[in-house]
Amino acid sequence: MKIQALSIGLKIRHPQYGVGTVKGIQERTAEIRFDDGTRTIDPDASGVTPAEPSVSVSGLETPLQQFVETTIESVLDRLGYEQPDSVVEQLGLRWHKGKMVLHPADPTLQTKEVPLEVFFHKLVGVRNQLRVLEQKINSHTSLTDGDKVEMQQYVSRCYGSLTTFNVLFKSKEEQFSSKSD
Numbered sequence: 001m002k003i004q005a006l007s008i009g010l011k012i013r014h015p016q017y018g019v020g021t022v023k024g025i026q027e028r029t030a031e032i033r034f035d036d037g038t039r040t041i042d043p044d045a046s047g048v049t050p051a052e053p054s055v056s057v058s059g060l061e062t063p064l065q066q067f068v069e070t071t072i073e074s075v076l077d078r079l080g081y082e083q084p085d086s087v088v089e090q091l092g093l094r095w096h097k098g099k100m101v102l103h104p105a106d107p108t109l110q111t112k113e114v115p116l117e118v119f120f121h122k123l124v125g126v127r128n129q130l131r132v133l134e135q136k137i138n139s140h141t142s143l144t145d146g147d148k149v150e151m152q153q154y155v156s157r158c159y160g161s162l163t164t165f166n167v168l169f170k171s172k173e174e175q176f177s178s179k180s181d
Contacts, residue, residue, distance in 0.1 A: 011051040
C-alpha cells in the first residue's frame, strides 16, 4: 500500500500485527496503533492493506459534479434534512401563502405573524430530527432493549403532541402519528 493512500484514522491490516489504525504519517513511514501497541512501519514494504472497503474515483464514468451532488443529496436525506422547496410541497395547498397569527392576551402588545411556509418548514425539521433520534436510539450499542423501548416511548409521545399540526400536511403519509412504525 502506498503511503499516499493512508490517512489519519484509516483502519489497515498488517500481515503480522493484524488490524490497526493510522495515527500519524511521515514522509515514508506511518505510526499505526495495533492492539499490542503503536508501531512505525513502511506501508510500501510491509504488505499493509486497507481493513475496510474503500473507493477509487479515478476512471469514474459519471461527471464528478454529478457524483458529488448525488452523494451530498444522499447524505442530507439520510440526516433528515430537506430543501425548503420540497418541504413546501408537503404543505396542503389551502395553506400556501397563508400566515399564522399569534395574539397575546394583553391587547397593548403587538401580534406576531409567521408565514405558514416558514412555520411548516420548522415543523418538518422537528419531525426529521425526531426520525434521526429514533434511528440513533435503535442503533445505539450501549443501550439495553428496555432503555431503547423507554426512549422510543418518549419519541412517540412527542409525535403524539405534534398531531395537532397534521391539518397542515397535504398527504396523510407525511403526518405525525404517535403509533410506532
